[in-house]
Amino acid sequence: MQNSEELKWALLVASLAMLTMAFCMISFVMYYQKRRFEEEKKINDIEKNYNRLLLDTALNSEETERRRIAQDLHDDIGTMLSLTKLSLNQLSKMTGSERSEKEDQIMRKSQSLVEETILHVRRITRDLVPTTLERFGLLEAIEEFIHKLAEDNNLTISFHADMEEFPRQAQKLELTLYRIMQELVNNAIKHANCTRIEIRLEIKEELIGLRVTDNGIGFDPEKMKESSMAGLGLLGIESRLAILNGTVLYEKPEKGGASAFAQIPVMPVAEVKLEPLHPFRRERVNV
Amino acid sequence: MFPVYLAYCIKNPVGCIAVFITLLPLILIIYRKAYIDPSFKLLLLYLVFKLIIDVIMFHTAAMHQNNLLYFNIAIPFYYSFLSGMFYFKFSSVAFKRILIASMIGFLVFTVWDILKSNAQLHDLHNHRAVLFAKTVEGVLIIALVLLFFYEIIKSLQIPNLLTFPFFWVCSGLLLYYSSFIFIAPVFHYTATWNNSVDLGIANTIPTVFEILCALLFSIGIYHFSPANYAKQ
Ligand SMILES: Nc1ncnc2c1ncn2[C@@H]1O[C@H](COP(=O)(O)OP(=O)(O)OP(=O)(O)O)[C@@H](O)[C@H]1O
Ligand SMILES: [Mg+2]
Numbered sequence: 001m002q003n004s005e006e007l008k009w010a011l012l013v014a015s016l017a018m019l020t021m022a023f024c025m026i027s028f029v030m031y032y033q034k035r036r037f038e039e040e041k042k043i044n045d046i047e048k049n050y051n052r053l054l055l056d057t058a059l060n061s062e063e064t065e066r067r068r069i070a071q072d073l074h075d076d077i078g079t080m081l082s083l084t085k086l087s088l089n090q091l092s093k094m095t096g097s098e099r100s101e102k103e104d105q106i107m108r109k110s111q112s113l114v115e116e117t118i119l120h121v122r123r124i125t126r127d128l129v130p131t132t133l134e135r136f137g138l139l140e141a142i143e144e145f146i147h148k149l150a151e152d153n154n155l156t157i158s159f160h161a162d163m164e165e166f167p168r169q170a171q172k173l174e175l176t177l178y179r180i181m182q183e184l185v186n187n188a189i190k191h192a193n194c195t196r197i198e199i200r201l202e203i204k205e206e207l208i209g210l211r212v213t214d215n216g217i218g219f220d221p222e223k224m225k226e227s228s229m230a231g232l233g234l235l236g237i238e239s240r241l242a243i244l245n246g247t248v249l250y251e252k253p254e255k256g257g258a259s260a261f262a263q264i265p266v267m268p269v270a271e272v273k274l275e276p277l278h279p280f281r282r283e284r285v286n287v
Numbered sequence: 288m289f290p291v292y293l294a295y296c297i298k299n300p301v302g303c304i305a306v307f308i309t310l311l312p313l314i315l316i317i318y319r320k321a322y323i324d325p326s327f328k329l330l331l332l333y334l335v336f337k338l339i340i341d342v343i344m345f346h347t348a349a350m351h352q353n354n355l356l357y358f359n360i361a362i363p364f365y366y367s368f369l370s371g372m373f374y375f376k377f378s379s380v381a382f383k384r385i386l387i388a389s390m391i392g393f394l395v396f397t398v399w400d401i402l403k404s405n406a407q408l409h410d411l412h413n414h415r416a417v418l419f420a421k422t423v424e425g426v427l428i429i430a431l432v433l434l435f436f437y438e439i440i441k442s443l444q445i446p447n448l449l450t451f452p453f454f455w456v457c458s459g460l461l462l463y464y465s466s467f468i469f470i471a472p473v474f475h476y477t478a479t480w481n482n483s484v485d486l487g488i489a490n491t492i493p494t495v496f497e498i499l500c501a502l503l504f505s506i507g508i509y510h511f512s513p514a515n516y517a518k519q
Contacts, residue, residue: 004485007473011489014469019496022429022465026458029436030448037446 056243063175070128073121081118088114130178138174139166142181142199149185155195157185162202169208170267176240177201177210177264180248183233184212184260192216192258206266213259221250237262295349302348305497306341309334312504321511326372326453330504333368336361353480355414359401362417363394366424369460373431376453377438389427396420404475416478421471425464432457455507463500467493 088111099107133141139161146157168174181199188197194216202209224234237260241248246264253259296303313334321327340361347354367390374386397420402408404415435457439445448454470486470493477486 008485008487008489011469011473011486012492015466015489015492018465018468019462019492022461025433025436026461029440033440033443033445033448036440036443040443 052243055239059240059243066128070125073128074125078118078121078125081114081121085111085114085118130175133174133178134171137166137168138177138201141174141178142201145178145182145185146199149189155189155197157197157199159199160201162200166201166203168269170269173208173244173264173267176244176246177208177262180237180240180262181210181212183237187233188212188214188216188258191219194257203266207263208266209261209263211259211261213253213257215255215257218252218256218258219250220252291349292345295345299348301491301494301498303345305494305501306338306345308498308501309338309341312501312508313338315505315508319508319511320513321452321508323513324511324516325375327508327511329368329371329375330456333365333372334504336364336368353412353414355416355478356411359397359404359414359417359420362420362424363390363397366390366393366427369428370431372453372456373435376435393420393423393427396423413480416471416474418472418475421474422468425468425471428460428464429468432461450510452507452511455503455510459500459503459507462503463493463496466496 088107092107092111095103095107130141132144142159146159149155149157169177185197185199188194192214194214196215198211198213200209200211200213202211221234237248240246241262241264244264244267246262248260248262251259251261313331316322316327316331316334322331340357344354344357347357370386370390374383377383377386397417400417400420404417405413407413435453439448439454445451445454470489473486
């Protein structure tokens with residue numbers, strides 16, 4: 001090429017073309033990467049939602065099943081036991097004077113056995129479905145739960161709520177918190193070897209927090225998750241929380257023991273009552 | 288001495304900026320402690336080496352001496368440093384072997400090219416730029432960059448490319464070598480002592496993109512954080 005002017009232009013055009021290609025390449029990589037990432041994220045979201053739905057359904061059906069069992073226990077066995085008690089009472093009255101001492105003893109024993117069984121059935125049905133929770137809310141339910149446990153006298157359980165009037169929350173949220181509290185306290189009793197358990201409930205800007213602290217031997221949650229020792233309890237807490245976007249944090253306080261802190265964002269209270277089955281509405285009438 | 292440099296700077300301002308802008312990414316690497324990443328350590332070495340070569344060339348150019356020897360000698364070193372950065376970014380062992388082989392092969396090739404372009408090696412005054420080596424270097428580096436881009440897209444591990452330091456480095460390299468690839472062989476014919484065909488703007492394009500490349504390096508290094516690196 002003799003003409004340097006021509007050469008200059010040719011070079012210029014070639015270089016610019018090459019540069020344009022480079023620019024396109026870079027933009028393409030950026031664009032494509034971004035799009036693929038978004039797609040991936042969408043798929044992940046869908047999967048997560050699906051899993052959550054599955055879990056939710058599983059837990060819901062568990063509650064429904066509990067309710068069904070409680071109702072069956074109450075309606076069938078409870079009624080039969082009541083009738084048995086009635087018949088026994090009648091029999092006792094009819095044979096009142098002509099019984100020997102031995103017969104009298106057996107009669108009284110049967111009566112007290114039936115009575116005890118009735119109590120047991122009532123306790124079991126109540127354990128299966130937390131009626132107090134549904135009727136009076138979280139504060140009452142937790143207090144009742146503690147009260148039942150307090151009979152064991154070398155264990156002090158204290159409960160403290162942030163405010164006097166704890167507003168009612170969505171049914172699902174209350175139930176979740178209640179079940180978590182139950183599991184945490186049960187764990188403390190079962191494993192911690194402790195003398196004090198402290199439960200705290202607080203609302204902080206759209207977040208409900210539940211803290212259960214004990215003064216027992218403590219544990220390392222990270223190790224627990226990895227090791228095969230873990231039971232269903234801690235896993236269950238996590239899956240219950242996952243449904244409601246909650247989090248749980250296990251700490252090791254300096255003074256020893258273990259502390260768990262669960263947090264759930266406040267949900268709008270749903271208008272519809274979840275379950276149509278309500279065996280305990282009639283309970284008062286019955287008794 | 289100083290007035291000579293100054294006169295050269297005024298005559299060729301873009302070239303001078305291109306020489307000293309290298310300091311920016313260089314200082315940033317040290318300041319951001321990016322050198323804990325082996326790739327960026329090599330980039331640091333590359334920048335130091337480039338700065339030295341550029342300053343020597345700047346000095347000799349200001350003194351009106353032929354400096355193309357340095358230009359030629361630097362080529363295989365540039366390639367080794369830059370491809371070395373990719374050595375640490377790819378995991379495939381076969382690929383690493385090929386990369387090492389290419390470094391050695393390219394060194395041999397450049398020596399051959401220098402000898403072929405300069406029949407009389409001792410005549411430094413009439414030393415000429417290599418005909419192929421610089422272009423081949425460009426092709427190889429661009430190929431590496433494209434390979435790395437492919438890897439990025441395939442592995443899908445970087446959520447935001449704009450904050451990923453090495454992406455900026457790659458973009459800078461891609462642009463710089465793209466701008467240089469066609470002009471490099473022409474240097475062999477035009478950049479001679481007696482017959483200086485003026486390429487005009489075509490001559491400044493690579494220099495401008497050299498500056499841009501240094502700026503892109505700087506942006507990339509600016510996004511580098513040791514904490515993030517540790518996480519990878
Ligand atoms: N408060 C605590 N203090 C000490 N160790 C605890 C405490 N809570 C849990 N752990 C330890 O963590 C383990 C896992 O608890 P998790 O509730 O998951 O299972 P579990 O109580 O053994 O069984 P499950 O709850 O299914 O009946 C327990 O086995 C126990 O060793
Ligand atoms: Mg448990």
